[in-house]
Amino acid sequence: MSNIYRYFNEHKFESYVIAFLLMTIPPLLMYYAAQDGNISLIFVLLGFIVLGNLLVLMIR
Amino acid sequence: MNFVLALTPILLILVLMVGLRWGAARAGAAGYLSALVIAVVFFGAGPELLAYAHAKALFLSLDVLFIIWAAFLLYRVADEAGAIRTIGEALPHLTPDRGMQALIIGWVFATFLQGVGGFGVPVAVISPILVGLGFSPLAAVVIPSVGHGWAVTFGSLGSSFAALMASTGVPAEVLAPPSALFLGIAGIVTGPMVAHAAGGWSTVRRLLLPALILGVLMASVQFVVATNGFWYIGAFVAGIAGLALGIPLAMRTRSKNRSDGSLNLRGLLIALSGYALLIVITLTIQLIPAVKTMMSAVVLQVDFPEISTSLGYITPAGPGRRLVIFRHTGMILLYTSILAYIIYRISDLYKHGSVRSILEGTVRRVMSSSVSIASMVAMAVIMQHSGMTDAIARGLAEAFGAFYPFVAPWIGALGAFMTGSNTNSNVVFGELQKQTAILLGYSVAIILAAQTSGAALASVLAPTKVVVGASTAGMAGREGDVMRKLVVYVGILVLLISILTVIGVLIAE
Numbered sequence: 001m002s003n004i005y006r007y008f009n010e011h012k013f014e015s016y017v018i019a020f021l022l023m024t025i026p027p028l029l030m031y032y033a034a035q036d037g038n039i040s041l042i043f044v045l046l047g048f049i050v051l052g053n054l055l056v057l058m059i060r
Numbered sequence: 061m062n063f064v065l066a067l068t069p070i071l072l073i074l075v076l077m078v079g080l081r082w083g084a085a086r087a088g089a090a091g092y093l094s095a096l097v098i099a100v101v102f103f104g105a106g107p108e109l110l111a112y113a114h115a116k117a118l119f120l121s122l123d124v125l126f127i128i129w130a131a132f133l134l135y136r137v138a139d140e141a142g143a144i145r146t147i148g149e150a151l152p153h154l155t156p157d158r159g160m161q162a163l164i165i166g167w168v169f170a171t172f173l174q175g176v177g178g179f180g181v182p183v184a185v186i187s188p189i190l191v192g193l194g195f196s197p198l199a200a201v202v203i204p205s206v207g208h209g210w211a212v213t214f215g216s217l218g219s220s221f222a223a224l225m226a227s228t229g230v231p232a233e234v235l236a237p238p239s240a241l242f243l244g245i246a247g248i249v250t251g252p253m254v255a256h257a258a259g260g261w262s263t264v265r266r267l268l269l270p271a272l273i274l275g276v277l278m279a280s281v282q283f284v285v286a287t288n289g290f291w292y293i294g295a296f297v298a299g300i301a302g303l304a305l306g307i308p309l310a311m312r313t314r315s316k317n318r319s320d321g322s323l324n325l326r327g328l329l330i331a332l333s334g335y336a337l338l339i340v341i342t343l344t345i346q347l348i349p350a351v352k353t354m355m356s357a358v359v360l361q362v363d364f365p366e367i368s369t370s371l372g373y374i375t376p377a378g379p380g381r382r383l384v385i386f387r388h389t390g391m392i393l394l395y396t397s398i399l400a401y402i403i404y405r406i407s408d409l410y411k412h413g414s415v416r417s418i419l420e421g422t423v424r425r426v427m428s429s430s431v432s433i434a435s436m437v438a439m440a441v442i443m444q445h446s447g448m449t450d451a452i453a454r455g456l457a458e459a460f461g462a463f464y465p466f467v468a469p470w471i472g473a474l475g476a477f478m479t480g481s482n483t484n485s486n487v488v489f490g491e492l493q494k495q496t497a498i499l500l501g502y503s504v505a506i507i508l509a510a511q512t513s514g515a516a517l518a519s520v521l522a523p524t525k526v527v528v529g530a531s532t533a534g535m536a537g538r539e540g541d542v543m544r545k546l547v548v549y550v551g552i553l554v555l556l557i558s559i560l561t562v563i564g565v566l567i568a569e
Contacts, residue, residue, distance in 0.1 A: 012428075013424055013427060016085070016427040016428050016431050017427060020427065020434060023431065023435060024118060024121070027114040027117065027118035027438075028115060030110075030112075030114050030115055031111060031112065031362065033111060034107075034108045034111035037108075039108075042107040042110065042111045045111075046107075046111075049114065050093065050096070053089040053093055053435055054089070056085050056088075056089040056435065057090065057093075059085070059086070060086075
């Protein structure tokens with residue numbers, strides 16, 4: 001765990017890019033998932049967004 | 061209980077940024093996650109609501125991020141050409157007085173830029189210039205932040221004021237006079253505040269007269285323009301008037317000792333051409349009907365259905381954020397960047413590899429800011445759609461009852477702080493403020509003027525805007541320091557609006 005933490009902090013720019021993509025790509029897909037009533041897909045995509053925010057919390 | 065729960069994400073961000081000195085990206089992520097949990101567990105936000113809220117937030121974020129990326133690109137284009145340094149070396153020839161530099165650039169020019177620009181543009185463009193002039197990064201962010209707040213409602217070619225009219229159905233003839241009056245008085249007070257931010261009370265004492273002269277002029281011009289049907293160019297014309305008087309005023313404080321060398325006029329004009337282009341392109345696109353129509357051809361907008369929580373809070377169906385691609389403020393900044401690059405290239409101001417340096421420098425600098433904006437906007441939209449924002453506003457209104465006029469500007473301020481803009485605060489709280497005013501028997505015009513004035517002045521304190529300013533001044537990660545400085549100035553200005561609102565409703569009765 002500490003190795004992952006250290007990796008993200010040593011590669012801050014790349015980590016921010018990954019977090020940004022995790023936060024911005026899913027929402028448009030969520031829109032279409034909601035239009036189709038695909039609740040499972042909504043939760044999966046929401047999980048990616050949450051993951052992106054958790055990643056940011058690890059970057060000091 | 062609902063009120064406390066709804067307020068938690070905002071309090072969390074404040075504590076983390078101001079108390080624990082977390083950067084905006086981390087604090088924004090924490091705020092988002094807490095808002096998500098509270099919205100789902102306590103406010104009945106279901107998966108469909110979350111899906112549509114995130115999609116809406118994406119469009120709002122892109123609207124903001126486009127401006128940030130392009131504004132910083134313009135800065136990198138100018139900086140790589142040495143233009144920022146040239147402007148910095150030339151300005152002492154206009155005036156060596158640091159306080160006067162702050163007034164003219166950080167207040168008058170910022171007013172003009174807010175008039176023609178949009179979200180965060182004055183701070184994003186002016187902060188690097190002030191850093192180049194030798195101001196500390198903190199002062200370089202605080203000065204234009206304080207300096208442009210009073211111009212937000214009638215700036216951006218009137219978008220915030222238009223949003224207030226659209227969301228409440230109250231016409232300009234009714235709204236403009238009290239709004240322009242409140243903001244004009246705030247504008248007059250802003251000048252001495254900018255002087256204080258630049259050099260403390262000694263600077264205020266020394267420059268009080270020119271600051272008041274400029275303030276009264278700009279406030280009067282904005283009032284006359286806004287109350288005569290031209291509310292969409294109120295701040296723009298006020299800024300022009302301020303520059304027309306301010307530059308000669310500044311030159312009166314110029315040192316007669318020319319030992320600092322002669323002015324490189326050609327170099328200065330070339331350096332300024334980038335920013336002059338911004339003005340020319342903005343006016344061409346926004347004010348010439350044929351060009352405006354042609355640039356409005358491509359529009360990105362998505363419709364959203366009615367959204368409700370399991371507890372019955374409903375967000376009506378309607379269109380999401382409308383992005384007019386080729387006329388967007390970010391696109392205007394992009395056009396300016398490209399043309400400025402061409403001018404500087406022709407003037408042989410770039411070294412080999414400048415394009416790569418510009419682009420790489422831009423992307424690396426804005427990435428953490430982009431992350432914080434994405435998470436904070438998502439947080440704000442989730443709070444809005446789950447009823448958390450409404451719970452906060454109603455809690456404040458119920459708590460204060462007869463003191464509501466005093467509280468009204470603070471509700472607008474809260475909305476701007478959370479959503480990042482005067483426009484969004486007016487959309488979110490405009491109708492609520494209007495209905496509360498009617499219920500309590502207060503003047504709707506006065507209360508709505510308080511809403512937009514409080515929102516305009518406090519919008520400079522919004523985390524998303526602070527992130528913009530801090531990133532362009534090289535203070536990324538120290539947004540808490542900026543907020544700590546700004547909160548005092550903004551607090552005084554919003555308190556002023558509170559007092560004016562109380563006086564206004566008493567007179568209206």
